[in-house]
Amino acid sequence: MIAIGFEGSANKLGVGIIEHTEDGQVKILANIRDTYNAPPGEGFLPRDTAEHHRRVVLDVTKKAMKTANVTSKDIDIIAYTKGPGIGGPLVSTAVVARTLSLLWNKPIVGVNHCIGHIEMGREVTKATNPVVLYVSGGNTQVIAYSEKKYRIFGETIDIAVGNCLDRFARIIKLSNDPSPGYNIEQEAKKGKKYLELPYSVKGMDVSFSGILSSIETLAKNQLKNGECTPADLCFSLQETVFAMLVETTERTMAHVDSNEVLIVGGVGCNLRLQEMMQSMVEQRGGKLFATDDRFCIDNGAMIAHTGLLMYKHGSETPFEETYCTQRYRTDEIITTWRD
Template sequence: MTKRIAIGFEGSANKLGIGIITEDGDILANVRDTFITPPGTGFLPRETALHHNQHLYRLTKLALEEAKLKPSDLTCLCYTKGPGIAMPLITVAVFVRTLAQMWKLPIIAVNHCVSHIEMGRLVTKSENPVVLYVSGGNTQVIAFAEGKYRIFGETIDIAVGNCFDRFARDIHLSNDPSPGYNIEQLAKKGSKYLALPYVVKGMDVSFSGLLSFLEKDLKKHLETGEYSKEDLCFSLQETVFAMLIEVTERAMAHVGATDALIVGGVGCNLRLQDMMSEMVTQRGGRICAMDDRYCIDNGAMIAQTGLLMYLSGVPPTPIEETIIRQRFRTDEVDVVWRKDENYDMQGEGM
C-alpha cells in the first residue's frame, strides 16, 4: 500500500512553516520563514499576515521540491485552526482552502498546541510524558488522561515567551533570530542575581508582576551599573524557569510520570533544558527535549498531527468550515489516536 503523506501549514504567529511527513513519521520537508521586526518593536497582525501571504506560495513549492513530491502524491492538507493571531491564521486557512480545491484533497483542521505535543512525542520517542508547553502565546503543564490532553497548570496572565519578548523590547534586543534567544545569550554572561517576585499559585504561574517589577527600576539598574543587562536576563531566566520546573515536577508526582517533554519555542532554551534535566534525573526519569527545528512553530508538526487525526478516522473539515479559532484550548481536542493510553491519576498506567 502506498504510504499516506500529509502537508502541514503553520502560521499562527510570526513564523510561517510548511512541512511534509509520512505515516511512518519520516519528515520529508520542514521549511520556515520568520517575520522579524526592528529591535524594540513587536509584530503586528496585519504586517504578519502580509508576510505570510508573500511567502506561502514560495514555501509550498520549496517543501514539495525538498520532499521530491507532486501534489498528487499527498493524502491530505493540514492547517492550524488555532490558537493564534487571527489575521495570520486566516491568511493561511484561505490559502489551504484554495489548494484543496485545486488539488482535490481533504482538509484537516489542527490544534496548534496539540501539534507541539505530538511532534515532541514523535521526535523524542516519548510515549506518555508530562508536557511543559512554553511559547510566546502559551504556558501550560499538560498530561494525557481520559482521551484528552489535560491542563494541570498554566499561566494566569501572560505566557513565558511573551514575558521574554516584552523584556527584550525594554532593553532593545534584536528580534533576529528571536528575542528569547538573545535573552538566553545575554543571560549566559550574567552572574549577579536580582531577587524577583516568584509567583506560583497551586499549579498555576504568573509572570506579569515579575515583568512589571523588572521594568519599574530598569532605568535605575542600568544607569547606576548596579545590575547589567546580562545580570537582569540571568535573573529573569533563573526565576521564571524555577517556577516552571516546580509546577512540572508537581504534575509528574501526581500522575507518576517519569518523562518530561518540553515543547514550544522557549523549549529550545538550553538553561531550561538543563534545569529540567536535573529535576527529572533526581526523580529517576528522563528529559525529552528538542532543538529549534521542532520546538519552534513549524509545518511538520501540523502535518504530523493532521495525519494522525486522518488515519484515526477524524472526518475531514468541509471547505465551508475551514475557519480559525483564536482561542482553541489544548483540552478541547478529542485525542482519538491515543484512546487506549491513560494515567489513572494514582501513578499507574491504565
C-alpha cells in the same frame, strides 16, 4: 500517506510534508520555515505578520514540495493550524490551505496548534506518556494525557512565559533576529549578579505579568545607575521564571505518577530551561525529552504529522468548518489516535 501542513499562528510561516509509511514509520520529507522579524524594540503586529505570510507562502510551499520531491498528486491530505494564535496570520495561512484543498481536490484537516507541538515532540523523542511542559510566546501549560484528552494541570493566568521574555527583550532593545528569547538566553550566559524578582506560583498556575513589571522597573533604575548590567537582568529573569516552571512540572509528575517530561514550544529550545528541568527529573529518577529548534519552534511538519494522525482515525474537517479560532484549548480535542 503523505500530508502537507501549513503553520502560521504567529510570526513564523511553516510548510511541512510528512509521510506515514505502511510499516508505521514517520518520514519528514520537508520542513521549511520563514520568519517575520520586527525591528529591535518592537513586537510583530498582526497586520504586518499576516502580510509577510501572504508574501512568502507560495515560495515556501514550492520549496517544501521540491525538497520533498512530491507533486500535488502525491499529497493525500492538507492540514492547517486552526488555532490558537493571532487572528490575521492564522487566517492568511488557512486561506492558502483551503484554496489548495479545492484546487487539488484533497481532504482538509484543521489542527490544534498545541496538540501539534505535543505530537511532534512525542514522535521525535519517542517519549511514551510524558508530562508535557508547553512553553511558547503565546502559551504556557503543564499537560498530562488521560482518557482521550490532554488535560491541563497548570497554566499561566496572564501572559505566556515567551511573551514575558520577548517583551523584556524589547525593553532593553535586544534584536528580534533570530528571536528575542534566543538573544536573552545568550545575554544571560554573561550575567553574574542575581537580582531578586517576584516568584509567582499560585497553586498549579503561574503568573508573569508582575515579574515583567518588576524587572522593567529594575531596568529603568539600576541600569541607569550602573548597579547591574543587561546580562544580569536577563540571567535573573530566566532563573526566576524557569524555576517556577520546573516547580509546577514536578508537582504534576507527582500527581500523575510519571517519570517522563517532554518540553515543547519555542521556549523549549532554551538550554538553561532544559538544564534546570534535567536536574529536577534526574533527582526523581526520570527522563527528560526535548527537541532542537527544527521542531520546538513553530513548524509545518508538526501540523502535517498531527493532521495525518487525525485523518487516519476518522477526523476530517468539513469545508464549511475550516475557519480559524484564536481560542482553541488543548483539552478540547478528543485524541482518537491515542489508546
